[in-house]
Amino acid sequence: MPEVKPRDGVRIDLISGERMDGLASMEKIRMILDGVRDGNIVILEEGLSPDEESRLIEVTMTEISPDEFNGIEIETYPRKETADASFLDRLMGRESAKKLTVIGPANQIETLHKDETLIQTLVSRK
């Protein structure tokens, strides 16, 4: 991704589902965490699969470092489709995971409100 030096503000990367489709799970996680550790807000058009979310939490934990990186704040709409997806669909990775996901550094992003249809977050500068 081309480097942009923010002058005075917060950089937001909106990443399309198409761009994510071509990446392996660990590449996605690396891209998210590299962005977030630089102080950016990462917005994924289509989110991550449950397995990738689980690995994102795990890798985030290994990178937390006192006074440097406290972890991430992540918000998505609640998943509705999973409960309806067939076992075969889930086995084949065809479950519907397409849900907008916002990820940012825990010390810069705060969730104000969340429900099934609305996510309100407050983003502050470093």
Next chain:
Amino acid sequence: MGLLTGLRSSISRAASTLFSDEEPKRIGIYGPPNAGKTTLSNRIVRDWTEHGDAVGPESHIPHETRRARRRENIEIERDGKTVTIDVVDTPGVTTKVDYTEFLEHDMEKEDAVRRSREATEGVAEAMHWLREDVDGVIYVLDSTTDPFTQVNTMLIGIIESQDLPVLILANKIDLEDSSVQRIRNAFPQHETIPLSALEGDNMDEVYDNIAEYFG
């Protein structure tokens, strides 16, 4: 022990393993920090084992449990049948750990930093167990707090995606601000059982459901 006796004993152990009923199911006790997971684990162990030693220490300070701990072969009797499970008490799952929060609990910086490091390792361990090593999940929530958090949404999604049986427990019903309905509304697709692990309230219904879901 004589050689022959030892050999006979080994064969007997191997045969009993080979021909015994199914291995006990490993039930992971999951949830956010401070939901009462260790209090519940201790309650289950004390109710159903002879010695009843605690699985781990309970505390109001978040991340008291920083390692997954397994207690094996807990036999729960319901309606004349016995269900045998292994209980795995796991560290509370979160996406962030800030050592400065521990300083508010009168902890020195060095201890707070160590606790936060151990906490992050514990969360990673809990996620690994969830992906690889549990056969079912008891998801514990503090019924006095908002269940609509990202960690809860993600974890329930991860559990569902693995087709693991899950029982949601609405803990701390002994407290005034408790709302079990709020949890039922957040996760209507799953059974939610109210309880107070600390006071032992409604544990009969909890054990009935454990036997039904994981037996």
